[in-house]
Amino acid sequence: MPPKELPGFYYDPEKNRYFPIRGPIPGAAARRGTPAPPPAVDTTGCSRKRARRPELLNAREMYGGGVMFSNKAARSTFKQQCHYAQASQPMVWKYQATTSVADKALEQLDAMVQTPQGLKESRLLVSGSMNGSIRLYGLGTALSNFENEAEFLPQPACTLVGKHKPGPLPSIWSPGTGFIAFSSSISCIKKLGRHVPDASNTNSSVQRALVATLGSGESRASLYIMDLSEAVDLAIGPWTTYRVHSLDRTMWTADCSSDGTHAAFGSDLGAGLIDLETRGSSWLCRSKSDILSLKFVHSGKVVLCGLRNGSIAPVDVRQKQHNQPTGVASSSNARRTVPMLPTRHGGKQRNQASKDKFSRVISMSSAVCSLVSLSSDENYFLGSSMDGSIKLFDLRLIQKGGIQSYEGHVNSHTLLPLAVDPSETLLMSGGEDCTVRIWSIKTGELIFARSMGDSPFTSSCWPESSHGLCSPWLFDVNHSWGAWLGSRAGLFYMHGT
Structure with missing residues (x-):
């Protein structure tokens, strides 16, 4: 008689015994008789094959929650596969x-x-425009009680075929005083420091x-600090903003250290x-070629x-030399000077000393x-160039160039940002093809x-989830993730x- 089928076990005829079905051990050959992972479903518009949630849950129960395999045979965890499934069918408003x-x-x-009903905790979206204006938007109802507030209603911008009709997204609010104008275009807005929650x-x-x-x-060109640490009273005027540095040059970008000190x-x-x-100010490096993008690693x-x-x-901020910079920097603590460097596609080879x-x-x-x-490993960073190339780099393997490429980005002449989700699983960007x-x-x-x-997307923000705060935020309560695009x-x- 053929062997009896037992749920969760398979029969090995050579050894004449049953063995439990478990997930594959990395590096080991698959056991004879172990069923293959569930089939994947094709996705229109991209090359990824995606498993549905019930299939992911079934795979976790059958093969364990540790190692799973995609269509490229790359190992990924069950949690990462869920991230991919949630990101593959988004809704856009x-x-x-x-x-x-x-x-x-x-x-x-x-x-x-400060509202007419008293102090209320509010999540604010800060937007900056090419015309030099910054505006505050309240994400919730805290800013909906002002006399001169404006309500901005959402409408679906993209509904995927076969996807159920989503529930309504909340409106956002902006009072007439939640606005300030600067004398030139906004280059960037970055969070200043990260406050780590403590027991108190x-x-x-x-x-x-x-x-x-x-x-x-x-x-x-100027650098400003926008301070919202005190109660913000939007009924009597704009928030606290003060200048920390200015120079007679073009300031393309800026960033701050994770502790908020530099x-x-x-x-x-x-x-x-x-x-x-x-x-105090000093030069990190001097260059004849404009510095269009800049980023602190997590340690600062x-x-x-x-x-x-x-x-x-990559410039070490702790490295100091005795050369005196000329220009607008006010401090004599200058770091190493970097002249204009030719790119590898420029033709001529550098001499050995320059190398x-x-x-x-x-x-x-x-x-x-x-x-x-x-931030999960500061040796790794992502970079994008104007021709649409996006790569992952390792500071320990700089001579080898990029260790991972992300294909399909379309760009030629605009400065388009990259956005990474808080779990550092997903990378998002918008190209000149408006995709x-x-x-x-x-x-x-x-x-x-x-x-x-x-219109191509020229700004983005992928904030951390609000789950765990004392009061739920309307934008997080029904969604697994959310990102802003401008x-x-x-x-x-x-x-x-």
Whole structure:
């Protein structure tokens, strides 16, 4: 008689006994008779094969929650597969009457807002535009009680075929005084410092932001601190903003250290470092090629500088030399000087001395327009260039170039940012073809790609989830993840199911 089938076991005729069905051991050959993982479902618009949630749950029960396999045979955990499934079928909303309010920068902060009914905790979206204006939007009802508030209603911008009709997304609110104008275009808005919750304050959060302006022929480029640590009274005027540095150059970008003590900026003359406590400034590096992108690694010891000529130069902020910089920096604590570096596609080879001096410089195929450092391991960072190339780099393997590529990005001349989700599993960007794309950081697989209107996305913000705060936020309660996108066409919100 044939052997009896037992749930969770398979029969080995050679050994004449039953064995439990378990997940595959990495590096070991598959057992004879072990069933294959469940079939994947094809996705229209990208190359990734995606398993449905019931299939993922079944696979976890059958093969364990540790190792699973995608169509490229790359190992990934059950949790990562769930992230991929949630990101592959997002819903996108566009907020009406938000044209040109968020085409340069987006950031999400927390603040205590003084309302007619008293102090209320509110989550605020801060948007920056090319015309030099910054506006606050309340994500919830705390800002909906002002006399001159404006309500911005969402409407679906993208509904995937076969997807159930989503519930309504909340409106956002902005009072007439939640607005300030600067003398030149906004370059960037970045959270200033990260407050780690402790036992005495379980709801501490980031309440300050670094704001950089581009500069123009009539005004100097400047760095500002936007402080929302005190109660914000939007009924009597704008919030507290003060200048910490200015220069007679073009300021393309800026970033701040994770502890909030230092800021760095990239200009057409080089990169500078600002001590936010003493207001002292110094040059990190000098360059004849504009520094278009800049990023601190998580420890704050290294600043990654992305140049127009395609070079990425990691600069140690602790390294000091005796050379005196000339220019607008006010401090004599200068770091090493980096001249204009030729890219690898430029033709001529560097001489041996130059190779030795700048051996830690990476070259991309065109101008470096965005840099993102991974906090889970600061040796890894992502970079994108204007020709659409996106790569993952390892600071320990700089000579080998990129260790992972993300294909499909379309770009030629604009500065488009990269956004990474809080779990550092997913990478998102928008190209000049007006298409939003999401990749797996680990495997490089394209998980989602879809056109969203007729204007490219030039700003993005993928904030951390609000789960665990004392009061639920309307944007998080029904969604597995959510990210903000900005373009000339308006303000968009993309979320999972």
